[in-house]
Amino acid sequence: MLNTEHETAFEQSLKSNDTEERIDIWFYRPIGFRIAQVCARIGITPNAVTIISIFFGVAAGVLFYYQDLRINGIGMLLLVFANSLDSADGQLARMTDNKSRFGRILDGFAGDFWFASIHIALCLRLMEQGWGAWIWIFGVLAGVAHVFQSAMADYYRNVHLYFIKGASGSELDNSQDLNAEFVQLSWRKDTFQKFVLNGYLGYTRMQENLSPKLQRLLQLVKTHFPKVMPMQLVHDFRAKNKPLMKYTNIVQFNTRVIFLFLWLFIDQVWLYFVFDIMVLTPILMYMVQRQERVSSFFVDAIERGDTYGQDL
Known part of the structure; x- marks a missing residue:
């Protein structure tokens, strides 16, 4: 009975099986769940966990500067722990119902800090090995x-x-809702909030600009189904969009870190930049193109009204 309750609590701490990567389910999420349980008991907030993860992730990047595999190994362990904390903050937020937009923004920035540290360290390392400033x-x-x-x-x-x-x-x-909120804030009274929201607004606009068909689909869904989406639409979208989730996982943390560790082991860290630009970027482009095709399919179906017309 206790084991069943534990499994249920663990599953509820996840976003969705559709969007979770296998490595995360098997490794990071169980570790994150344990950390989240401890944090919930002693009163540590999700944002505090995120901030702690930044220190571990940045420290990992610094250790990748050294051309000593033992030091690099410590950096690898620190980066794995940082990502476990990154998993824990979201799980803790869902477990304690302590979710906020600022927490989501901070969580996104955490990974940027880690990898900025890693990129700087690798560039300095390569220059130490004789590579030019280019x-x-x-x-x-x-x-x-x-x-x-x-x-x-x-x-x-x-x-x-x-x-x-x-x-x-x-x-x-x-971006429309975020901009309305941004306008209501004052630079004099809400300086920090407005600064953070301004950055997040630009980030959201970038996402929307790269997905015009998806924006059209979201607009149609909100217009035609303001309260609840038809179950057939939910079922059909999930079926067509779920295969895309494996590409979102490929361009995220686990794949790039596995290869980063490989390049560190063979002391060819320049390959990390090549891999990011020449392998992961084409996957990103394919991912965007494929999602736009999925969105276009549903835009056409909703506008025709022949598939979901009874719900219009």
């Missing part, structure tokens, strides 16, 4: 590519959750 160009390009990859993967996951769980089960935002 390696920073590749470091920056890989960093920009990483931002786009993470942004779109996170966005598509939230869209998927929006369709299968509704607005309450998703963290999907839109």
